[in-house]
Amino acid sequence: MSLFSPKSELGVVFHIGSSSVGAGLVRLKRGEIPHVVFALREPLPYRDELDAQRFLADMVEAVKRTNLRLAKEGLAHLKFTEFGSLSVKRVFCAFASPWSVTQTKIATIEKKEGFVFTKEMAERVLREQEKIFEREMAEGSPGLANALDTIEERVVQIKLNGYEIAEPYGKRAEKAEISIFMSFVPKAVVEKVSEAAYMAYHPKSVQSFSLPLAAFSTVRSAFKGEKDFIFLDIGGELSEISVVKDGLMLETASFPFGRHFVVRKVSKALGASPEEAASLIRLAEENQATPDVLERLAPIMAEARKEWMDAFHYVLQGVSTRTSVPTKLFAVIYNDFVPFFMKALKDEKVAEFGVIDVPLSVTLLNHDKLKPVVAFGKHSDKDPFLALLSAFAGKLYSSE
Template identity: 30%
Template sequence: MVKTLEEMFVEMQKASNSMKVTKVFCVLASPWYASQTRLIHYEQATPFTITEKGLNKLINKEIELFRDSNLFARAKTSDALPEIMESKNIQMKLNGYEVREPHGKRTSKLDIALYISMIPANIHKSIEESIAKFWHVGAVHFSSFSFTTFDTIRDIFTDESSFLFIDISSEVTDISLAKDNVLLESISFPVGKNMLIRTLVEETKTTPAAAASELTIYLEGKCTRDHAKQMEDILEGSTKEWREFLENALAQFASEFPIPRTIFYTADDDVAQWFEKAMSEVNFSRFSKEENSFIVRSLGNAFLGKFVQISEPSFQDPFLSIETIFANKFTSLVK
């Protein structure tokens, strides 16, 4: 990972013409982090005042409980112990009412939705050391892609308080569920875009590069009708496999939370239509109490291009666009 990261940094420095960098945002996707939303409830018979010290005590307790959970039972060596990557107060309620500035207010019931993500200490250290070789900045802002996307969707689609988000990357598909403006849960399965390429390599006995090229031609509708039918038959098994993984994940969500009717997804533009077609064959109503039709929306380059400026169209990437929108909340780019 470090070698690939530093090779990318070299290219970034060349492309940026040695632009001055004052802040660095590092957004990690699966499987580099583990996350959980902790729902904290604190209640007293008599009203109490919300203080920063009291909130920090509750939050730190939840962070330690998460760190000590079975999720990290295999982290036996000191360099792989989990470190806090981010902790975000997604939502806070006093006596059942959401508030943005709780300090100094009195209440008898406090509810906090706290999103926590952690990263192995050795990975955290390696990333920071690699960054330091190229840029001299202060603290690096780390975030998970699931929270980054949740926060971005919530800011853009202010009327959508409950939604499902599907992040389809090269090797992994992450699914996150938000309900009433709270990111409740995320599920991953180890199948993504590269599954299609591997299927073509196996079935046509070709190289990965040739398979990727053939896939692009097929998905762009540039091959003959007979060849398109052949490609469709080859990829039919992959379609079924990915769809079954998706349905299993939806069933896990539905055991606790019904699936909301709005579904966002992000995938590379060249395969977005293929995955959307696979999703169109899923009966989402099986996992929901919604009677109306489901809305599937692509967060692709065409839509996200409204919110970011790209120096070269060929550089546009939906995942980077989401991360840029998120980072822009905290800082302005400095040349």
């Protein structure tokens, strides 16, 4: 079949993060893994202090700059590939923390006399859970529910009589457990990002989803059989943890220690600019810094690494009060800070915090690990976040 058939389309996949906006031009075709033809990333301005309104404005400007660069660089690059005749038809927007809030709810239907489980039952539970969430939001923060947009509402697992059933509809049971994953993003954020996408590409559709759900789905596809794991997204301003048990994403939590936390520590201690601090950190982690710089940085980096690990384990300790913590961890990290955080995660002292009994088994998610579910063009930047998200976008596209 020709690459230029109607079943081959071009999409743009956005990663809306806490310190940058990434975007990829992705060839989509049913029956084939998505192919990232071109990828780029635009940083948000570094701020010593965060202000919500300015943070939103910075993100929207980064989206607009990304669109301009895709038009100038990406589409120009496309002309010299086998996908040169394609134009953008789909846009996918993935929101990471703090832009999105996610939660998993488990609803139970139980009747001693038994019942036939139907799709209508699952849909009714979905509607009920959304109303419960809106009521909880209204009680806790009046006005907040109306300010949020539900971008995801999915039944992610159904158990009948305690067993997960792939095709549950029409089956008889005494008890059904319906697990629902929901994601919420401020309406102002969704509207501004969608508006920028429609103005730039005039696509057939703009679909929004959360990074945790995309990561959960992609890890399950790329690593068959994995049902218990931690997913860790280390962003610029935040790190986010998602805990998966028995094939279900139980909960997601974030803490305000990301790449920028390390940069701020070094910048303040050395009296250097953020750009200089980031450069020194990279040189030190790659063992390319001078002995004098290494000596000055060593105690600062050690302190930053310990503070990050303390925050990481504080979150896991909270999880451990509700369920056992998986020992397998999949991490996605900005390329320039991989050594710093991998050293922290692989530290043998992880086992001494009392959260888990054995060291974490850490897998860094990158293009090589995700080859079964996503491909990259020879000259494309192999952005690990866009790899995860493009794989999920391909799954959404193929399911239509």
